[in-house]
Amino acid sequence: MKQFLIKRLFYLIPVIFGVSIIxxxxxxxxxxxxxxxxxxxxxxxxxxxxxxxxxxELGLNDPVYIQYGRWVLDVLHLDLGESYRTGRPVTExxxxxxxxxxxxxxxxxFFMLLVSMPSGxxxxxxxxxxxxxxxxxxxxxxxxxxxxxxxxxxxYYFSVKLGIFPVMGRGGLEHLVLPAVTLGFGMAATxxxxxxxxxxxxxxQDYIKVARARGLKExxxxxxxxxxxxLLPVVTAFGMSFGHLLGGxxxxxxxxxxPGVGKFFVDSIFNRDYPVIQGYALFMAVVFVIxxxxxxxxxxxxxxxxxxxxxxxx
Amino acid sequence: MSKREFxxxxxxxxxxxxxxxxxxxxxxxxxxxxxxxxxxxxxRFIISPIYRLARDKxxxxxxxxxxxxVAVGIFAPYLAPHDxxxxxLNQKLARPSATYPLGTDHLGRCILSRLIYGTRVSLSxxxxxxxxxxxxxxxxxxxxxYVGGRLDNIVxxxxxxxxxxxxxxxxxxxxxxxxxxxxxxxxxxxxxWWVGYARIIRGMVLSVKEKEFxxxxxxxxxxxxxxxxxxxxxxxxxxxxxxATLDMGSLILAISxxxxxxxxxxxxxxxxxxMLNDGRPYMQVAPHLMLFPGLAIMLVVLAFNLLGDGLRDxxxxxxxxxx
Amino acid sequence: xVKAVNGVSFDVKSGRTLAIVGESGSGKTVTVLSLLxxxxxxxxxxxxxxYLDGRNLLGLSREELRRLRGKDMALVFQDPMTSLNPVFTIxxxxxxxxxxxxxxxxxxxxxxxxxxxxxxxxxxxEKIIKxxxxxxxxxxxxRVMIALALSMNPRVLIADEPTTALDVTVQAQILYExxxxxxxxxxxxxxxxxxxxxxxxxxxEVAVMYAGSIVEYGDVYEIFDNPxxxxxxxxxxxxxxxxxxxxxxxxxxxxxxxxxxxxxxxxFLPRCEHGAGGCRAGVPSLEEIIPxxxxxxxRVITAKPEEVTLRALA
Numbered sequence: 001m002k003q004f005l006i007k008r009l010f011y012l013i014p015v016i017f018g019v020s021i022i023x024x025x026x027x028x029x030x031x032x033x034x035x036x037x038x039x040x041x042x043x044x045x046x047x048x049x050x051x052x053x054x055x056x057e058l059g060l061n062d063p064v065y066i067q068y069g070r071w072v073l074d075v076l077h078l079d080l081g082e083s084y085r086t087g088r089p090v091t092e093x094x095x096x097x098x099x100x101x102x103x104x105x106x107x108x109x110f111f112m113l114l115v116s117m118p119s120g121x122x123x124x125x126x127x128x129x130x131x132x133x134x135x136x137x138x139x140x141x142x143x144x145x146x147x148x149x150x151x152x153x154x155x156y157y158f159s160v161k162l163g164i165f166p167v168m169g170r171g172g173l174e175h176l177v178l179p180a181v182t183l184g185f186g187m188a189a190t191x192x193x194x195x196x197x198x199x200x201x202x203x204x205q206d207y208i209k210v211a212r213a214r215g216l217k218e219x220x221x222x223x224x225x226x227x228x229x230x231l232l233p234v235v236t237a238f239g240m241s242f243g244h245l246l247g248g249x250x251x252x253x254x255x256x257x258x259p260g261v262g263k264f265f266v267d268s269i270f271n272r273d274y275p276v277i278q279g280y281a282l283f284m285a286v287v288f289v290i291x292x293x294x295x296x297x298x299x300x301x302x303x304x305x306x307x308x309x310x311x312x313x314x
Numbered sequence: 315m316s317k318r319e320f321x322x323x324x325x326x327x328x329x330x331x332x333x334x335x336x337x338x339x340x341x342x343x344x345x346x347x348x349x350x351x352x353x354x355x356x357x358r359f360i361i362s363p364i365y366r367l368a369r370d371k372x373x374x375x376x377x378x379x380x381x382x383x384v385a386v387g388i389f390a391p392y393l394a395p396h397d398x399x400x401x402x403l404n405q406k407l408a409r410p411s412a413t414y415p416l417g418t419d420h421l422g423r424c425i426l427s428r429l430i431y432g433t434r435v436s437l438s439x440x441x442x443x444x445x446x447x448x449x450x451x452x453x454x455x456x457x458x459x460y461v462g463g464r465l466d467n468i469v470x471x472x473x474x475x476x477x478x479x480x481x482x483x484x485x486x487x488x489x490x491x492x493x494x495x496x497x498x499x500x501x502x503x504x505x506x507w508w509v510g511y512a513r514i515i516r517g518m519v520l521s522v523k524e525k526e527f528x529x530x531x532x533x534x535x536x537x538x539x540x541x542x543x544x545x546x547x548x549x550x551x552x553x554x555x556x557x558a559t560l561d562m563g564s565l566i567l568a569i570s571x572x573x574x575x576x577x578x579x580x581x582x583x584x585x586x587x588x589m590l591n592d593g594r595p596y597m598q599v600a601p602h603l604m605l606f607p608g609l610a611i612m613l614v615v616l617a618f619n620l621l622g623d624g625l626r627d628x629x630x631x632x633x634x635x636x637x
Numbered sequence: 638x639v640k641a642v643n644g645v646s647f648d649v650k651s652g653r654t655l656a657i658v659g660e661s662g663s664g665k666t667v668t669v670l671s672l673l674x675x676x677x678x679x680x681x682x683x684x685x686x687x688y689l690d691g692r693n694l695l696g697l698s699r700e701e702l703r704r705l706r707g708k709d710m711a712l713v714f715q716d717p718m719t720s721l722n723p724v725f726t727i728x729x730x731x732x733x734x735x736x737x738x739x740x741x742x743x744x745x746x747x748x749x750x751x752x753x754x755x756x757x758x759x760x761x762x763e764k765i766i767k768x769x770x771x772x773x774x775x776x777x778x779x780r781v782m783i784a785l786a787l788s789m790n791p792r793v794l795i796a797d798e799p800t801t802a803l804d805v806t807v808q809a810q811i812l813y814e815x816x817x818x819x820x821x822x823x824x825x826x827x828x829x830x831x832x833x834x835x836x837x838x839x840x841x842e843v844a845v846m847y848a849g850s851i852v853e854y855g856d857v858y859e860i861f862d863n864p865x866x867x868x869x870x871x872x873x874x875x876x877x878x879x880x881x882x883x884x885x886x887x888x889x890x891x892x893x894x895x896x897x898x899x900x901x902x903x904x905f906l907p908r909c910e911h912g913a914g915g916c917r918a919g920v921p922s923l924e925e926i927i928p929x930x931x932x933x934x935x936r937v938i939t940a941k942p943e944e945v946t947l948r949a950l951a
């Protein structure tokens with residue numbers, strides 16, 4: 001276990017290095033000279049002299065590797081620069097809004113589990129029955145339904161027409177329902193199908209037949225013996241899906257005016273607030289890497305074969 | 315049966331079993347439309363992928379929808395009742411009527427015409443991005459897998475690093491840096507999306523490389539480039555096509571999503587995601603503005619998903635039993 | 638519909654061992670699974686009767702049958718690698734069975750589990766119960782399975798190819814131990830195998846199955862010394878014997894028939910060396926030719942009993 005963790009962390013070093021290079025390089029994608037952009041955004045006429053002075057001040061005339069080194073040092077001090085728009089440190093802006101995004105994502109995952117677990121298991125137990133067909137149709141629709149359209153439809157019916165939920169903004173539980181459902185809907189459909197396939201595979205295994213022959217209760221066999229094995233591939237897939245969730249959160253936050261990192265990021269794009277865009281990319285990569293690490297640890301806890309096999313396998 | 319089965323019915327300890335018959339379960343393979351048996355028959359089913367696909371009703375429905383939509387895109391000028399970009403403020407937010415079958419938007423433009431022209435935008439953008447993806451990933455994956463060694467290591471590291479970002483997020487960031495515009499969205503998606511393909515292709519090349527016919531070709535002194543083009547690529551391409559079809563749906567979703575955020579198609583280009591965004595403020599007074607573009611996106615994505623699922627099932631014969 | 642089993646009847650007295658022999662696909666496993674009530678749906682028993690200690694099992698509810706499984710009827714499966722759930726410890730899997738059938742508490746079950754593992758000759762049972770299946774060797778795993786099966790002193794033990802997946806040296810050891818344990822608990826044993834060496838070692842009676850039917854049934858000495866059915870003869874001939882001049886392998890030629898639509902004649906006819914016109918006259922039924930020895934073969938049945946004996950002796 002310890003060895004596995006050390007290996008896993010060690011493996012992260014080149015990845016984090018690469019991530020930092022990509023994030024640093026992002027600024028070069030922006031059209032125009034950074035100094036000019038800064039001057040424009042602060043309302044100063046970018047004359048040749050002003051631009052040259054600012055370039056010197058920002059160290060933009062130094063060799064790239066020195067700029068990179070300076071940037072990394074700043075990042076290590078949690079300094080991601082200041083937002084052109086608000087003038088406040090990017091780190092502060094992001095951390096201030098992150099709880100809202102976290103709340104939304106966790107709620108979406110909760111909704112996804114709440115729906116996909118029972119329907120996946122039921123579909124596997126009653127293959128080709130009504131439940132199974134229903135879950136297949138739902139999976140097809142779920143994978144094809146644009147999340148932003150679903151969000152708009154939900155707002156239209158539940159907020160505008162029926163007035164059950166508030167239209168937008170963050171607040172109590174009633175504010176959370178529609179955004180979480182929007183974000184989790186497609187994923188719930190996919191995971192129900194994934195769990196069904198995995199359950200069917202496991203239910204066909206010898207040890208399930210033997211467990212039945214041992215006279216164990218069906219509830220115990222399905223809920224414990226089969227489920228724990230069936231969850232392994234689902235957990236693996238979850239790491240990747242979390243990335244989709246973070247991307248989806250950007251759109252959902254925009255639709256529901258949810259005051260999270262994603263909404264802030266989209267607003268920054270239209271204000272050409274490059275430090276925020278850059279900071280957002282780095283922050284999301286860090287979150288994604290941490291979540292995937294947690295997923296791997298969960299997997300290890302579920303599967304003793306990896307936990308106890310010394311050194312081998314990852 | 316025989317007399318001897320009764321010999322032991324008086325037996326009170328132990329087992330007596332008299333079975334006249336047990337029916338084996340016949341399990342219907344819904345997708346392939348074939349029957350296979352849970353146990354013990356020496357039957358073998360060898361069915362060509364095309365035949366399997368042709369029997370898959372859902373995939374055929376998907377294919378049918380795609381053909382219709384492509385035709386609609388091609389013949390847009392003949393099918394559209396109005397000019398998709400012509401503004402007529404006297405007609406704004408009109409309900410569906412005989413002249414405007416799906417109503418008009420906030421600038422009085424015909425929604426049906428915009429949807430019809432929108433097929434061109436969505437399909438061609440997705441196709442272009444997919445072409446770019448394939449042109450990057452096939453060489454990268456093939457060379458990395460075939461040559462191996464240092465080069466492979468470098469490509470794999472780049473892939474690992476790009477995969478450390480959540481895909482859609484990185485695309486959003488790149489598009490955000492480049493600034494709004496359909497071309498920028500295409501660049502952003504291409505830059506991010508090729509990674510998964512390259513990894514899969516590399517894996518396939520690695521496994522094909524070990525096959526006997528490659529060894530045979532090599533032992534005859536066939537050049538590397540000939541091996542790649544004659545033997546490896548043909549084996550890799552058909553799974554890539556399946557993968558690409560499956561991905562068309564998600565690509566269209568991603569493009570329209572970015573356009574919905576305002577990053578993609580700029581006004582007055584009729585793009586479905588952008589149309590949804592335009593209609594958003596008028597939700598209360600004219601809900602049809604956001605209803606039809608959403609339906610159009612869903613229909614196209616659904617069609618590609620149906621066809622993609624069918625292709626995957628047809629080309630992945632795992633489901634067929636060999637006893 | 639596929640008839641997986643077509644006319645099979647046998648009885649096993651407690652303390653006796655019946656071996657069911659036949660090629661894979663001949664319906665051996667389905668037959669014993671029907672005994673446990675574990676045929677995978679939509680497969681089902683069309684007609685028949687199964688008695689355990691005078692009680693008709695087919696008349697029992699699913700719940701009643703479940704209570705009997707593992708307690709009165711136990712199963713040892715072919716491959717000990719796949720018979721145990723990979724993500725639970727040996728101890729968990731034994732104790733849950735004990736708790737399920739005996740209604741004892743966890744601590745008590747643990748003591749009992751250790752006791753059982755001792756009985757099957759596993760060293761350090763208190764360590765073994767903390768291990769996962771993948772940490773044990775094949776022989777150890779199969780001993781665990783045997784311990785599990787015999788823990789409740791079952792009335793019937795079903796052993797489905799219990800030694801096929803093991804190393805030859807371990808096979809002999811396990812067979813020897815099984816024989817001792819079976820003797821101790823006086824269970825009736827149904828042994829499925831295609832290894833005639835194992836049959837000679839363990840069985841009191843033998844049933845030879847072909848294409849879902851029993852084609853020959855009798856005392857183990859009778860079957861080995863006086864095989865009547867051409868299939869049994871071919872099977873016996875197919876065993877390579879050391880020290881004989883006949884060093885050519887004699888496989889049973891041909892393929893077993895498909896069970897989809899069995900013809901209305903002897904199923905073995907296409908592979909039979911002695912097949913004659915009379916063999917097409919319907920499916921032969923199992924008839925007792927000599928007391929304690931039944932066979933389903935038109936040629937043997939139509940011949941006079943004396944002739945059969947004489948020919949067999951010759």
